[in-house]
Amino acid sequence: MTTPTIFAKEALLADLASGLSEKALLSGADQLETYRFDMASFSPAGVPVAVVRAASRDDVVHALRTASKHGIPVVPQGAMSGLSGAGNAIDGCLVLSVRDMNRILEISVDDQVAVVEPGVLNKELSHAVAEQGLFYPPDPGSWEISTIGGNVATNAGGMCCVKYGVTGDFVRGLELVLADGTVLETGRRTAKGVAGFDLTSLVVGSEGCLGVITKVILGLKPAPRPSLTMAATFPDSASGLAAVTAIMASGVTPSLMEFLDPISVAAVNALQDMGFDDDCALILAQSDSPEALEDVARMAKIATANGAIDVAESADDQEAAMLLQSRRSLHAALEVLGGNFTDDVAVPRVRMLDLLAGIEEIAERNDIKVATAGHAGDGNMHPTVIFDRADEAAKARAAVAFEEIMLLGLELGGTITGEHGVGILKREGLRRELSATSLRLQEEIKHSFDPQGILNPGKQIG
Amino acid sequence: MTTPTIFAKEALLADLASGLSEKALLSGADQLETYRFDMASFSPAGVPVAVVRAASRDDVVHALRTASKHGIPVVPQGAMSGLSGAGNAIDGCLVLSVRDMNRILEISVDDQVAVVEPGVLNKELSHAVAEQGLFYPPDPGSWEISTIGGNVATNAGGMCCVKYGVTGDFVRGLELVLADGTVLETGRRTAKGVAGFDLTSLVVGSEGCLGVITKVILGLKPAPRPSLTMAATFPDSASGLAAVTAIMASGVTPSLMEFLDPISVAAVNALQDMGFDDDCALILAQSDSPEALEDVARMAKIATANGAIDVAESADDQEAAMLLQSRRSLHAALEVLGGNFTDDVAVPRVRMLDLLAGIEEIAERNDIKVATAGHAGDGNMHPTVIFDRADEAAKARAAVAFEEIMLLGLELGGTITGEHGVGILKREGLRRELSATSLRLQEEIKHSFDPQGILNPGKQIG
Numbered sequence: 060m061t062t063p064t065i066f067a068k069e070a071l072l073a074d075l076a077s078g079l080s081e082k083a084l085l086s087g088a089d090q091l092e093t094y095r096f097d098m099a100s101f102s103p104a105g106v107p108v109a110v111v112r113a114a115s116r117d118d119v120v121h122a123l124r125t126a127s128k129h130g131i132p133v134v135p136q137g138a139m140s141g142l143s144g145a146g147n148a149i150d151g152c153l154v155l156s157v158r159d160m161n162r163i164l165e166i167s168v169d170d171q172v173a174v175v176e177p178g179v180l181n182k183e184l185s186h187a188v189a190e191q192g193l194f195y196p197p198d199p200g201s202w203e204i205s206t207i208g209g210n211v212a213t214n215a216g217g218m219c220c221v222k223y224g225v226t227g228d229f230v231r232g233l234e235l236v237l238a239d240g241t242v243l244e245t246g247r248r249t250a251k252g253v254a255g256f257d258l259t260s261l262v263v264g265s266e267g268c269l270g271v272i273t274k275v276i277l278g279l280k281p282a283p284r285p286s287l288t289m290a291a292t293f294p295d296s297a298s299g300l301a302a303v304t305a306i307m308a309s310g311v312t313p314s315l316m317e318f319l320d321p322i323s324v325a326a327v328n329a330l331q332d333m334g335f336d337d338d339c340a341l342i343l344a345q346s347d348s349p350e351a352l353e354d355v356a357r358m359a360k361i362a363t364a365n366g367a368i369d370v371a372e373s374a375d376d377q378e379a380a381m382l383l384q385s386r387r388s389l390h391a392a393l394e395v396l397g398g399n400f401t402d403d404v405a406v407p408r409v410r411m412l413d414l415l416a417g418i419e420e421i422a423e424r425n426d427i428k429v430a431t432a433g434h435a436g437d438g439n440m441h442p443t444v445i446f447d448r449a450d451e452a453a454k455a456r457a458a459v460a461f462e463e464i465m466l467l468g469l470e471l472g473g474t475i476t477g478e479h480g481v482g483i484l485k486r487e488g489l490r491r492e493l494s495a496t497s498l499r500l501q502e503e504i505k506h507s508f509d510p511q512g513i514l515n516p517g518k519q520i521g
Numbered sequence: 522m523t524t525p526t527i528f529a530k531e532a533l534l535a536d537l538a539s540g541l542s543e544k545a546l547l548s549g550a551d552q553l554e555t556y557r558f559d560m561a562s563f564s565p566a567g568v569p570v571a572v573v574r575a576a577s578r579d580d581v582v583h584a585l586r587t588a589s590k591h592g593i594p595v596v597p598q599g600a601m602s603g604l605s606g607a608g609n610a611i612d613g614c615l616v617l618s619v620r621d622m623n624r625i626l627e628i629s630v631d632d633q634v635a636v637v638e639p640g641v642l643n644k645e646l647s648h649a650v651a652e653q654g655l656f657y658p659p660d661p662g663s664w665e666i667s668t669i670g671g672n673v674a675t676n677a678g679g680m681c682c683v684k685y686g687v688t689g690d691f692v693r694g695l696e697l698v699l700a701d702g703t704v705l706e707t708g709r710r711t712a713k714g715v716a717g718f719d720l721t722s723l724v725v726g727s728e729g730c731l732g733v734i735t736k737v738i739l740g741l742k743p744a745p746r747p748s749l750t751m752a753a754t755f756p757d758s759a760s761g762l763a764a765v766t767a768i769m770a771s772g773v774t775p776s777l778m779e780f781l782d783p784i785s786v787a788a789v790n791a792l793q794d795m796g797f798d799d800d801c802a803l804i805l806a807q808s809d810s811p812e813a814l815e816d817v818a819r820m821a822k823i824a825t826a827n828g829a830i831d832v833a834e835s836a837d838d839q840e841a842a843m844l845l846q847s848r849r850s851l852h853a854a855l856e857v858l859g860g861n862f863t864d865d866v867a868v869p870r871v872r873m874l875d876l877l878a879g880i881e882e883i884a885e886r887n888d889i890k891v892a893t894a895g896h897a898g899d900g901n902m903h904p905t906v907i908f909d910r911a912d913e914a915a916k917a918r919a920a921v922a923f924e925e926i927m928l929l930g931l932e933l934g935g936t937i938t939g940e941h942g943v944g945i946l947k948r949e950g951l952r953r954e955l956s957a958t959s960l961r962l963q964e965e966i967k968h969s970f971d972p973q974g975i976l977n978p979g980k981q982i983g
Contacts, residue, residue, distance in 0.1 A: 167871070169769075169770045169871045171769070172869070192772060214715045214719075216713055220713060225713060227719070237958070241958050242958075243956065244959070247934075247935070247936050248934055248935075249869060249900055249934075249935050249939065250683075250870075250900060250901070251678055251899050251900075251936075251940055252867055252936035252938070253675065253676045253936075253939065254937055254938050254947070254951055255954070255960075255982055256726070256727055256731075256963045256966060256967075256982060257725065257726060258962060260719045260722030260723065261722065261723055264718070264719060281772040281773070281774060307631075308630055308631045310744065311743070312743060349812040350811040405711040405712065405713045407632050407634070407710050408631060409629070437713050438712060438713075439713045472709075472711075473714075474709050474711055474715075476714070476715050477713040477715065478713055479715075481715070481716060481717070488716070489717055492716045493716065493717050496699070497706070497707065497717065498717075499969075500705070500720060500969055501720070503965075504718060504965075507961075507969070508962065519717070520717055
């Protein structure tokens with residue numbers, strides 16, 4: 060009795076093909092398989108019925124109109140580098156990739172503004188504006204492989220946030236296509252503007268549940284000075300985090316403030332010996348201010364006062380790059396240790412010590428290993444629960460620990476997700492964090508943008 | 522046949538009185554008159570049936586529940602210092618003032634966070650955090666008399682925005698009461714967070730159309746260095762604005778960048794002689810960076826290269842304060858010249874010269890005087906149309922010029938309002954700026970928050 064489905068599928072493919080750019084439509088089984096998973100591969104993923112690789116806004120409009128007509132779900136995708144499953148396919152969905160819409164439309168030095176299509180890589184934009192003496196700060200861990208559209212859809216963070224803020228702080232306006240194919244422009248190109256409700260911020264971080272972003276207007280900053288770097292090791296996590304809190308409260312504004320606990324340091328060392336003791340916690344800090352030299356000296360002094368074992372200051376770009384590499388390689392280093400579930404809690408900075416203590420208790424009780432590292436200057440930590448991939452029981456305990464850490468973040472006055480997003484992975488957590496009233500309003504907003512509910516159902520608020 | 526109305530009024534007053542704090546309810550005719558107008562006194566205002574001066578969130582909840590039950594409109598008010606009529610009373614409405622909810626609930630140095638009630642004055646908060654070595658940047662012209670709640674409701678800007686951003690950039694979370702009395706918390710205390718749609722940003726700038734704000738969580742910054750100041754005069758507006766554009770594109774990040782055209786300078790001089798030539802344009806710039814000395818020298822050099830007549834640099838706090846006073850006194854100085862309608866257009870910085878040229882044409886064609894000054898570093902200008910209060914024909918021409926300038930801002934790729942808000946004054950303009958789709962979505966969002974439409978009807982999107 061699958062005939063009607065086959066008819067429906069063929070009708071859908073024919074309708075899609077009738078209005079798309081050449082080569083935009085993919086429907087071969089091998090091709091479909093490629094578009095199933097973002098990087099939260101342990102979240103469930105279905106098999107799409109077709110993939111549209113939009114070459115233009117017209118393709119996006121046509122794809123959404125067609126999906127609306129056929130009533131099938133649409134999963135918007137960029138680089139598929141998300142960490143929460145927001146980009147995972149749903150059975151029978153249309154995957155709508157904007158990865159090929161990758162033109163930088165404009166970089167204005169005088170206005171300090173960039174206008175880009177969603178498929179531009181963060182790296183491409185960052186380099187292009189740097190060539191003009193400008194700076195696009197948001198730098199998620201995935202910056203070399205993730206797209207601006209995806210960064211906007213998840214409100215991506217990164218290491219720079221501690222000084223410069225998150226992606227949303229740089230988004231001035233958007234063009235998006237709603238579920239029914241209507242084009243909506245939000246915001247504006249100007250630095251300021253208060254005409255009407257802020258729909259731009261509403262779409263930022265909405266994980267493809269409100270529309271498909273087809274253009275982004277971004278504010279830029281003047282290029283910063285070269286950064287100076289400080290690295291300090293500590294006998295334990297508690298003293299390292301105490302140093303972070305003291306530095307942040309001292310009035311210094313670091314441009315980077317990262318923390319790695321001893322398990323993380325050991326993992327990084329195992330991947331490539333960075334010369335740190337295995338059994339220490341590490342903080343990495345930078346300043347790109349005109350008084351970076353004084354900032355770094357002040358941070359070093361506070362680190363020492365908080366029990367640092369070794370404190371190194373570096374004006375050497377290569378050495379600094381190597382130190383940062385140790386932080387950036389952490390994800391890969393932890394992969395070597397086993398399967399992992401990465402939390403993304405953010406807590407008030409003064410509760411980081413409580414967070415660490417709670418994580419230790421959770422790890423012990425669940426007989427599982429947790430490596431904790433992250434953007435400590437913002438209180439945004441990534442406790443990673445590590446398990447033996449071959450051990451189903453361990454995986455189950457890891458999943459429990461993952462949930463418990465998320466809820467611990469909430470208990471400490473924080474959030475289940477600082478920057479990775481909700482996707483599929485934190486749908487339950489979202490319903491713990493938000494009140495019934497907040498959920499009702501969000502569901503109604505979703506309905507206004509997407510009455511049929513075809514945009515990314517089962518993800519975030521969708 | 523007014524008996525039913527009298528009964529309805531008495532029933533409303535009795536219901537209000539039954540659940541409010543002592544002295545919260547005002548209904549004397551003299552008292553009601555006091556709550557009719559914000560500072561856009563040329564916008565229409567009705568007479569409220571009663572005023573609630575809420576002493577607590579419970580009062581706000583009771584007032585809104587009661588208004589919902591009786592189906593009467595509610596106009597939220599703070600300091601009544603708004604410039605667009607958003608706080609103007611409506612005939613038969615309940616004015617709900619949160620001016621007395623004025624406690625600073627917390628200032629955390631370690632978290633760089635303040636939690637305040639909405640009636641706290643911007644000035645009070647700014648001073649209180651400065652005492653702790655912290656900095657709350659948003660500084661609307663009204664900062665000495667306006668409330669944080671009002672600043673949030675209008676997403677107020679100010680002179681600092683050019684470096685630090687607007688009010689919304691510092692709002693992390695809100696508590697508000699919806700039209701039916703339900704309490705909603707949005708956002709969070711942490712620096713980062715992406716759990717669900719960004720309802721906080723939706724409420725910021727919504728001018729009391731979505732709910733009544735009862736608590737605000739604000740991010741703070743470390744105290745900046747003392748500012749150094751540069752003042753430069755120019756033979757005309759065009760050269761002054763060219764200098765602003767060149768400075769902003771040079772990579773300097775000033776902490777203030779203001780412009781006054783010759784009419785504005787003459788008006789300020791007439792109020793109190795500042796020693797400027799009457800027939801010149803003026804730019805005032807500051808830097809609070811560690812390299813402020815170099816910044817000011819660079820800005821002075823660019824001003825000279827763009828035809829400045831006189832360039833003064835000042836490290837003297839008193840002198841700087843006097844210079845800024847000249848800018849701050851502009852509103853009063855223009856009041857002396859006659860009645861005035863103040864526009865609030867923001868355009869891309871590179872279009873400021875076109876804006877000035879267009880304003881000159883509009884002034885000439887309408888035979889009316891326009892003084893143009895504003896936050897030129899952001900492209901946010903306040904062209905003020907001046908007319909003889911006794912001359913109705915001049916007032917009518919002024920109103921036409923006001924509208925034309927607003928639309929000119931739109932034509933130049935800008936917005937009808939950079940920071941003053943929509944209120945009553947720019948309702949028509951709002952409908953010119955936003956697309957039908959954007960308006961539909963905003964109306965639906967409004968309906969989700971306030972199904973009866975009792976919150977500030979006839980203002981902004983309400």
